[in-house]
Amino acid sequence: AQSVAQPEDQVNVAEGNPLTVKCTYSVSGNPYLFWYVQYPNRGLQFLLKYITGDNLVKGSYGFEAEFNKSQTSFHLKKPSALVSDSALYFCAVRDSSGGYNKLIFGAGTRLAVHP
Amino acid sequence: DGGITQSPKYLFRKEGQNVTLSCEQNLNHDAMYWYRQDPGQGLRLIYYSQIVNDFQKGDIAEGYSVSREKKESFPLTVTSAQKNPTAFYLCASAGQRGETQYFGPGTRLLVL
Numbered sequence: 001a002q003s004v005a006q007p008e009d010q011v012n013v014a015e016g017n018p019l020t021v022k023c024t025y026s027v028s029g030n031p032y033l034f035w036y037v038q039y040p041n042r043g044l045q046f047l048l049k050y051i052t053g054d055n056l057v058k059g060s061y062g063f064e065a066e067f068n069k070s071q072t073s074f075h076l077k078k079p080s081a082l083v084s085d086s087a088l089y090f091c092a093v094r095d096s097s098g099g100y101n102k103l104i105f106g107a108g109t110r111l112a113v114h115p
Numbered sequence: 116d117g118g119i120t121q122s123p124k125y126l127f128r129k130e131g132q133n134v135t136l137s138c139e140q141n142l143n144h145d146a147m148y149w150y151r152q153d154p155g156q157g158l159r160l161i162y163y164s165q166i167v168n169d170f171q172k173g174d175i176a177e178g179y180s181v182s183r184e185k186k187e188s189f190p191l192t193v194t195s196a197q198k199n200p201t202a203f204y205l206c207a208s209a210g211q212r213g214e215t216q217y218f219g220p221g222t223r224l225l226v227l
Contacts, residue, residue: 032214034215036218041203041221041223042220042221043119043121043205043218043219043220043221044158044205044207044218045218046215046216046217046218049214049215051214090157090158094214100163100165100171101146101165101209101214102148102160102163102173103148103216105157105158106157107156107157108156108157
């Protein structure tokens with residue numbers, strides 16, 4: 001079965017410092033991986049995805065993610081964090097078993113960026 | 116959130132009452148999904164639909180029902196059988212290849 005794990009409930013970082021939010025996955029076949037962000041009382045916003053190609057994927061708001069097949073990881077990164085980046089981040093993997101496309105989400109990581 | 120609307124933003128349910136959450140999309144997407152989010156937790160899939168007049172149960176379908184009579188609409192009914200309905204409900208849609216899901220703003224359901 002497909003699954004993703006976000007090992008950190010919360011990540012704290014100072015404004016201006018680089019940030020990393022971790023995600024590991026377990027899939028059969030080639031992984032389709034996604035990152036979403038959720039602000040309080042809002043829906044999820046799509047940040048970026050990896051399907052194939054370059055291992056470094058660039059997305060919205062200056063975020064990028066690095067796909068590492070040998071470590072089965074897809075960590076989200078940003079070179080310089082902003083206070084406005086503080087939110088809940090979800091990693092997800094596509095599950096296409098049974099002929100239907102679904103997303104399996106991790107439990108989420110809360111990012112807190114301090115001034 | 117653009118292209119997917121959910122209403123109402125807040126919904127109050129009395130015990131024993133069925134309530135319906137609306138989800139509409141104008142993205143011409145084939146697939147639509149309903150998720151439940153509880154405080155401090157991730158998203159759990161309730162129901163999903165790949166095409167009109169077809170839908171599948173997700174991981175936590177008990178106590179919920181859906182219909183897909185139109186491509187742009189996928190309403191969710193929370194029935195009286197759902198004993199713990201208080202949660203944030205999110206609707207999403209995806210294009211034909213079903214890769215990227217786009218989410219609505221959510222409906223918060225509270226029990227009186």
